[in-house]
Structure formats: structure tokens, C-alpha cells
Amino acid sequence: MTSKRDSEKTIARILETAQKLFFEKGYDNTTMQDIIDYGFSKGSIYHHFKSKKEIFDHIMMGLEGQENQFKYYLELDDKTSLQRLRLLFLNRLNDYSKADLLSGAREMFNDPKIFGELYQMNMTHVLPRIEQFIIEGNTDGSMQCQSPFECAELITYFFSIWIGTMLYDVNISQLKSKIEFYQSLFKGLGVDLLDAELVECIIVYYKRITKVA
Template sequence: MARNKYPEETVKKILNTAISLFLENGYEKTSMQDIVNALGMSKGAIYHHFKSKEELFERAVLEFYARDDRFDAILKDETTSGLEKLRAMFRTEMADEEKLAMDQLYFTQISDPRVFMEHMRLNIVESGPEVAKVIEQGNRDGSLQVEYPLETAELILMMANVWIGLFGDTRDKFERQVRVCQTALEALGIPLIEETMVSLLLRYYDRTLLWAHDRLEREAPQPRQGSG
């Protein structure tokens, strides 16, 4: 059998196709055979790179979150201030339909702690310097006054992805957490969260965290009734 000369391109093609199908049909309703059919490859070619649908899904999720092209137009806009760019970036994170769909999948399916830690690394360690550059622009143009841009950027991402993102048990608690973050960021020189963004964050909660919680509750095994 001929050896694949471009394994990285093959893996990328598999992941892109899998992401599209997971987003369109959901994880449970997407089979490996569906992915095989969409790719036009043999099942063996896919299993050569991924041992299971779960492994393929986890890798696909991480690849999706590693993308940085969602902010290209925002970052290249020379007419906006650093603060305006930050607000636009966070609005995109909260409102992009493809991102919302992936977050729904992530919250209901990811169980491997290694995948969770890699996701956090991507969101905080790798994204931190990029957000810091925007904060530095804001310091230069006067829209922000931040003493420690990198550390503040990491704190913003940690609060958004860990504290609010994972520990907003109820809608009321989630909103209180958002308000605390709003106050803390203003004290750090970043008036990032305006009232319209609070509404957007609550909508995000309803679309992802609440949605995932309700779905997991519906799908949880019901206790068997005693025979009496």
C-alpha cells in the first residue's frame, strides 16, 4: 500500500470534516462512518490517526479553540482603540454561532482532564500575550490604563474561562460573578464589561452552560423504582 506523503494534511482534513459534522449533527448523532463517508476515505485511514470517535472529538475541539482567525478583522482595524478591540473580541466570543455550538458540545462531552488542561492552556497561556498586545495599544491610545498588561490579560481569561465559565452554577450566581469581574476589571483600568455585554453574557449562559446542564440532567440515568 502506498504510504501517505502528507499525514499532517490528512489529519487536518479529518479534523475539519469532523468539526463540521459535530457542529451540524451533534456528537452523539455523528458516527465514525458518517465521517468516513464525508471524507471519502477508508475507515482504516481514519483509525490510523485516531483510535476512537472520542479521541477524534477531543482533538477536533482543541483544534477549533486553537484557531485565532476569528479576531483578524478586529485586530487589523486601525480605526478602533485598544478598549474597543477588547470589547469587540469578547462580544465575538459570546455571540459567534459556531463558537456557541462548539461550547455546547464541549460542556456536554469533554471528560478527559488532560483535554480540559490543554484547553485552559490554549485560552490563558497562549492567548494571554495576544490580549496583552491589545491592552498595550489601549495604554498607548489612552483608552486603557493598565500597569501589568500580560498578567491582567491572563487574569481576564482565567476569570472568563474558569471561574465564570465553570462555576456559574445558577443564572443568578453567574450574573453576580459577572458583576464582580466588572468591578475588578474597572479597578485594574479596564472598563471592559458594559451593560450591553452583561446582557450578552447572560444570553451566552442560557445558550451554553444552562443548555448543557439541562441536557445532561435529561440524559442522566433515572433511579429505578423499588418494587414496593
Template sequence: MTQKYKSEETKEKIIAISTKLFIEKGFEKTSIRDICEAIGMSKGAIYHHFKSKAEIIEAVKENKYSNVEQTVNDWINEIDAQSAKEKLTGILEKDIKDQEAHSLDEALSTQIKSSDFIVSMMKDSVSKSAPIFAKIIEEGNKDGSITTDYPHECAEVFFLLLNIWCDPQIIDCNEEQLHRRLTFLQLLMKRMGVDIMSDSIVQDTEKFLKKLYSGGGEA
């Protein structure tokens, strides 16, 4: 086993253990010592691979997003969809209900007020989540279930509004405002020819966000 392989294997192990601890205890309540004890390594060994806990959470986030496309493909295989539009609606429904897909959301919520974290979320929305949806929107243009001249722009705006504007931890809002924002996003996508947000998706997204941030924020 080469030194480079050992190093990558160790980093993956640190990320995996840290992810588990962040989910169980939350980011703020998880210390480097906790990670060291769980993995059986010294602080020096951890810091050889990551300069800080903040750098570890960035690696955890990166690891999460690197699996997004595979997760979406798995969901598509489970969805009985006759068109690209039905695929996208089915993906949104799966995403809301999949607890594993959101297992890190609560742990990451303590970082949500950080401007660096918000910028990172915006970049991830545009560069990682949106391209997957844009590809399916293009399929919809071909099969006739979607009609838009702006597949990539629609996907980018959708994720920016959903992940940032509709997140009450980032932009404060009460329950009525959250409902209006989600309803506006539903209408916007429909007017753009990408009618993928059903009324049940709007309702379930509201419930999910309220549950996720219960006790924190007005929503």
C-alpha cells in the same frame, strides 16, 4: 502530489467532517462509524491518522483555536473603534453574538467535566486567547484608553476567570452566583485599568451561558 501532502489533506478532511458531525449530533452521539460513513473511509484509514475519537476532538479544538486570531482580525475590521478599549469591547460583543464562533461549544460541553479537558481549556486561554487581547491592551496603553502595568497578566486572568470560573458547567453556580461572578470580573478589569466589560456585555454573557447550558447545570 506527495504522500505527506495527501496525509495532511486527509487529516484536514477528517477534522472538517468530524467538526460538522460533532456540531450536528454532539460529541458523545457521534461514533467513529458515523465519521467513516460521512467521509467514505474505513476505520483503519481513520485510525491511521487518529488513535481515537478523543484525539479527533483535540484536533478539532486545535483547529478552532488556530483560527481565533483571524476571526478577531475580521471583527476588528468590522468594528468602528476609535481606541484599543473600544476594539476590545467590540470584540467581546461580536464574540457573544457570533453563532459560528460558538458552534462547537455545545458539542464540546459534554467533555467539560473531564479534568484533562479543563486543563486543556486553561492552557488554551493563557497561550492562545490571552496574547491576542494583551497585544490590544498594550495598544490601549499607548493611545491612553487603557492604563495598566500588567497587560499580559490582565488578559490571562480575564480569560481564565471568564472561561473557567464563570462557566457554570465547570464550577457549579446558580443564576445569582453567575451574575455576581461576571459583575466581579467586570469590576476587577475596571480596577486594573482595563474597563472593557460594559453592563450589556455582562447581561448578554449571562444570557448566552444560560442558553448554552439550559437543561444542564443549575444556571
């Protein structure tokens, strides 16, 4: 039992140290040796994590808090499913710790293998939860979507892939144009998701990731 607790503490320290370094230096400029130099043995680091990418994945999953977040918003009693889905994304977009981490790791997503893993993770874990919101929205009348799975796939792509990674830069005018397109698309599919508050949060989040003024 003690050994397990010690192992958990070591993992937590590694993740905390790595996150600090990723914020300060950026993901691309941080090496495994940088993390080791903060008081870890090489054996200890590589016993728990095979690579810097694996450490990054664990940090991202911790920041996402996906399962707990989805469960919390799905179970809100005083909101429609559409309102709960908006609140979920508002919460995620206002998590600037994630935005700051991503801003230092954008080059990483140019690696097709890493991008593919990210895409698969979101389509496996996020898409089914979004679909559940839509199905419940159809039931409570806040959404009228005939294709819940396909619409959930588009929403997952929009927030987790396009907004989440920002693989290529656009100016603010182009960003607003893209948002308007998806706003119209989602509304046409029966999920009027992108209200004014959420749109403004997307713009602020984008500026923070890309460092656009």
C-alpha cells in the same frame, strides 16, 4: 502535490463530518466508529487523527480562528484598543456554532487532563494577545493598567475557561453576580471591559451552552 491536496480534502471532510455529528448527537455520544460510518476507512481516520479528542481540538481551533481574529482586531485603525478588545469578545460570543459544539461536550471538560490541555492552550496562545491589547490600550489612553500580564491572565481565564467551558451551572442571578464581580475587578485594574452589550452577550451565550431558559 496531488497527494497533499487529497490529504487536506480528507481532513476537511473528517472535520466537517465530526462537527455535524457532535452538533446532532453531542460529543460524548459520538464515537470514532460513527465518524468512520460516514464513508471513511478506519485507516484513513486514524492516519490523520489519533482520537476523537484530537478531532475536537482541530474543530475548536478552526472555530476559534484565533490568530486571524486577533490580528484583525489588533489592526483596526478607527477604534481604541479597549473598543477593539470588546469587539473581539463580542464576535467570539456571537459565534453560536462554537457554543452549540461546547454544549454537547461539557462532560469532556471534567477530565483533568483535557481541562489542563485547554488551560495550557489558552494561556500559551490567548493570554499574550490579550496582553498586547492592554499594552496598546495603555498607550492610546483607553486603559490604565499597571499589570498588563496579570490582568490579561484574569481576562483569559474569565472568557476562555470560566465562560468558555461552564464546568458547573449557576442560575441567572448567580451568573449576573459573578459578572458584576469581574466587571468591578477589571475596571479596578484599569480595563473597563465589560460594558452592557458585552454583559448581555455573555448571558445569552451562557444560556445557549447550559440550555438554561
